[in-house]
Amino acid sequence: MGNYQHLLLLILGVFWLTISLPCSVSSTTRRFEFNVKWKNVKRLCYTKSILTVNGEYPGPTIIVHEGDHVQVKVTNQVAMNTTIHWHGIRQYRSGWADGPAYITQCPIGFGKSYTYKFTIVDQRGTLWWHAHFSWQRATVNGAFMIYPRMPYPFSLPVQDEIPIIFGEWWNSNVMSIEDEMILTGDGPISSDAYTINGLPGPLYSCSLKDTFIRTVEYGKTYLLRIINAALNDELFFAVANHSLTVVEIDAVYTKPFTTNAIMIAPGQTTNVLLTANQNPDSTRMFVMAARPYLTSVFPFNNSTTIGFLRYKTTETETKPPYYNSTKLPKNLPAMEDTNFATNFANQLKSLASFQYPCKVPKKVQKQVITTISLNLQDCPANETCKGYLNKRFSASMNNQSFIRPSISILESHYKSLKSDVLFSGFPENPPFPFNYTGVDPVKENLNTQFGSRMIVVPYGTTLEIVLQDTNFLNPENHPIHIHGHNFFIVGRGFGNYDPEKDPLSYNLVDPPERNTVAVPVGGWAALRINADNPGVWFIHCHLEEHTTWGLATGLIVLGGNHPSQNLLLPPPDFPTC
Numbered sequence: 001m002g003n004y005q006h007l008l009l010l011i012l013g014v015f016w017l018t019i020s021l022p023c024s025v026s027s028t029t030r031r032f033e034f035n036v037k038w039k040n041v042k043r044l045c046y047t048k049s050i051l052t053v054n055g056e057y058p059g060p061t062i063i064v065h066e067g068d069h070v071q072v073k074v075t076n077q078v079a080m081n082t083t084i085h086w087h088g089i090r091q092y093r094s095g096w097a098d099g100p101a102y103i104t105q106c107p108i109g110f111g112k113s114y115t116y117k118f119t120i121v122d123q124r125g126t127l128w129w130h131a132h133f134s135w136q137r138a139t140v141n142g143a144f145m146i147y148p149r150m151p152y153p154f155s156l157p158v159q160d161e162i163p164i165i166f167g168e169w170w171n172s173n174v175m176s177i178e179d180e181m182i183l184t185g186d187g188p189i190s191s192d193a194y195t196i197n198g199l200p201g202p203l204y205s206c207s208l209k210d211t212f213i214r215t216v217e218y219g220k221t222y223l224l225r226i227i228n229a230a231l232n233d234e235l236f237f238a239v240a241n242h243s244l245t246v247v248e249i250d251a252v253y254t255k256p257f258t259t260n261a262i263m264i265a266p267g268q269t270t271n272v273l274l275t276a277n278q279n280p281d282s283t284r285m286f287v288m289a290a291r292p293y294l295t296s297v298f299p300f301n302n303s304t305t306i307g308f309l310r311y312k313t314t315e316t317e318t319k320p321p322y323y324n325s326t327k328l329p330k331n332l333p334a335m336e337d338t339n340f341a342t343n344f345a346n347q348l349k350s351l352a353s354f355q356y357p358c359k360v361p362k363k364v365q366k367q368v369i370t371t372i373s374l375n376l377q378d379c380p381a382n383e384t385c386k387g388y389l390n391k392r393f394s395a396s397m398n399n400q401s402f403i404r405p406s407i408s409i410l411e412s413h414y415k416s417l418k419s420d421v422l423f424s425g426f427p428e429n430p431p432f433p434f435n436y437t438g439v440d441p442v443k444e445n446l447n448t449q450f451g452s453r454m455i456v457v458p459y460g461t462t463l464e465i466v467l468q469d470t471n472f473l474n475p476e477n478h479p480i481h482i483h484g485h486n487f488f489i490v491g492r493g494f495g496n497y498d499p500e501k502d503p504l505s506y507n508l509v510d511p512p513e514r515n516t517v518a519v520p521v522g523g524w525a526a527l528r529i530n531a532d533n534p535g536v537w538f539i540h541c542h543l544e545e546h547t548t549w550g551l552a553t554g555l556i557v558l559g560g561n562h563p564s565q566n567l568l569l570p571p572p573d574f575p576t577c
């Protein structure tokens, strides 16, 4: 070999090292302690005891880097069961740490601890964590930030960041809402306020001091890490006189686009860039506002949470903030603005660059078409039901209303217990095809069947799931969340999915990649998944009321031939039932 060739190899070698180094930097183990405990908190003039992590509301922020090993020791200090879910974390082979009660694990009982252990693989951006037991996530939630190994692929430099967590506040005890719903068959009571970082803002009574205010500096660009932790509401969000550039959703980079507002569904996260480019006048505060995107006839709280961006000047430090205007931003969409929601969703595309390729399956080995539906269950003769028409509200996928068993399905699956047959055989098509988005709701039989059947696929299957909304009770935009896998939203539309025509217009180049999809109201969404993560993965509507009613199923991905294609061993402190 000549000298030149040596030199070339050397250069190539150095180049290879340079590009591969950031990924191969030895990973760190980051440890956190989460103590689940009560804390007295006052909002809207009501003081009540809320469930928290470490007494914080919203809970502590987890900050890690891509590639890190994460260990969170959760200790339950309250006389209730609990679990924590790391929403959107892929959990490669570590399904034991995913968290949904009775899907992957038995709950952590009073006085018990469980250490969730997992590794951050090929994910960067904003995710979040929340309790996954009953409705505890109302107050037990927080941000989960993953810093990238490589510089941000954004054209603007990020000079600072602003976490924004939307939530819902109930003056009454949120822990008893689910029990009440199950007892009476009625819908949940609606929340009393929406919140930004736990604060309702000045449009609610007694809340002037509970207002989120963030000082910004003229000329700087901020990364807003926006999380929708509300229980039952999709939200619009806008900042007065500022535009937002979307750069990442659900910890996946997107093609940047600029918008006056965003729509964000419960379970979703969206990172946007905001440049503080307005006249830096200390007497002015810019309103940021969030209110529901409404597609349902069910009761909800018709109100808006606002906070402020305040420009920093020499006077800012000494003067109290002024609330010259609490006028809502002109660019905040109206509550029923489905056109805005649709146009916004149409603009979301994977970055699909050389460094961050879009790994959408071009072909699929299996397709599952499933309705996502609300239902009305006939009232048993010996009971009184308080739902619509004196029946029980319910919800289903392919006419199965999902029942969580009282064991860990993951454990049962891992040990190949006999009960496993209960957890397979989810129908691959609606049992009776009908005009899903055209049925007169009330005259039909809206009953459903109870069950715990899930979709089972071999390791590595390329899977397509088509989610079809129905008009039962009312059509509604449902945010469907899949654990353990990201998916690619290759198609969306209104009306009934057409298996012949609709695939022709799929985006197989740069579809958005997410963990939660807002399925168009009265429409459908087609998702493609590389089922490459062995385990048991919950699939459910991220409107808490719908999960309670059974709008859920699961995906069981079998182990592969190679040891690296199988689940890790169960941890020694794995909670038992």
Ligand SMILES: *[C@@H]1O[C@H](CO)[C@@H](O)[C@H](O)[C@H]1NC(C)=O
Pocket (backbone or CB within 6 Å): 044, 190, 191, 192, 193, 204, 205, 300, 301, 302, 303
């Ligand atoms: C909605 O919020 C307002 C303002 O706090 C409150 O007065 C009202 O009772 C709430 N509505 C419902 C239905 O809870």
Ligand SMILES: *[C@@H]1O[C@H](CO)[C@@H](O)[C@H](O)[C@H]1NC(C)=O
Pocket (backbone or CB within 6 Å): 240, 241, 278, 284, 285, 286
């Ligand atoms: C925002 O811009 C509008 C004009 O589009 C202007 O009337 C208004 O005063 C501005 N608001 C602030 C807080 O600067």
Ligand SMILES: *[C@@H]1O[C@H](CO)[C@@H](O)[C@H](O)[C@H]1NC(C)=O
Pocket (backbone or CB within 6 Å): 283, 284, 322, 323, 324
């Ligand atoms: C805002 O209010 C403060 C205090 O009342 C006042 O000094 C200031 O001029 C007001 N600014 C605007 C733009 O109205």
Ligand SMILES: *[C@@H]1O[C@H](CO)[C@@H](O)[C@H](O)[C@H]1NC(C)=O
Pocket (backbone or CB within 6 Å): 294, 302, 335
């Ligand atoms: C919400 O409240 C506003 C102001 O009171 C009202 O104009 C609007 O019609 C209400 N919207 C719904 C959907 O109830």
Ligand SMILES: *[C@@H]1O[C@H](CO)[C@@H](O)[C@H](O)[C@H]1NC(C)=O
Pocket (backbone or CB within 6 Å): 380, 382, 383
């Ligand atoms: C009604 O009867 C069913 C079937 O016998 C029973 O399982 C259920 O517990 C009863 N419900 C009430 C409220 O008594």
Ligand SMILES: *[C@@H]1O[C@H](CO)[C@@H](O)[C@H](O)[C@H]1NC(C)=O
Pocket (backbone or CB within 6 Å): 435, 437, 438, 439
């Ligand atoms: C479904 O129902 C809608 C609304 O009634 C109607 O417009 C549409 O033509 C129906 N579709 C089919 C395939 O029957």
Ligand SMILES: *[C@@H]1O[C@H](CO)[C@@H](O)[C@H](O)[C@H]1NC(C)=O
Pocket (backbone or CB within 6 Å): 399, 431, 432, 445, 447, 448, 449
């Ligand atoms: C769902 O199942 C129930 C109970 O078996 C049945 O009465 C109903 O017709 C089914 N509905 C649909 C849409 O398949």
Ligand SMILES: *[C@@H]1O[C@H](CO)[C@@H](O)[C@H](O)[C@H]1NC(C)=O
Pocket (backbone or CB within 6 Å): 079, 080, 081, 106, 107, 109, 406, 576, 577
């Ligand atoms: C907690 O969960 C365990 C296991 O499912 C169950 O046996 C126990 O009754 C639950 N405890 C409470 C307080 O709900």
Ligand SMILES: [Cu+2]
Pocket (backbone or CB within 6 Å): 477, 478, 479, 541, 542, 543, 546, 551
């Ligand atoms: Cu739903």
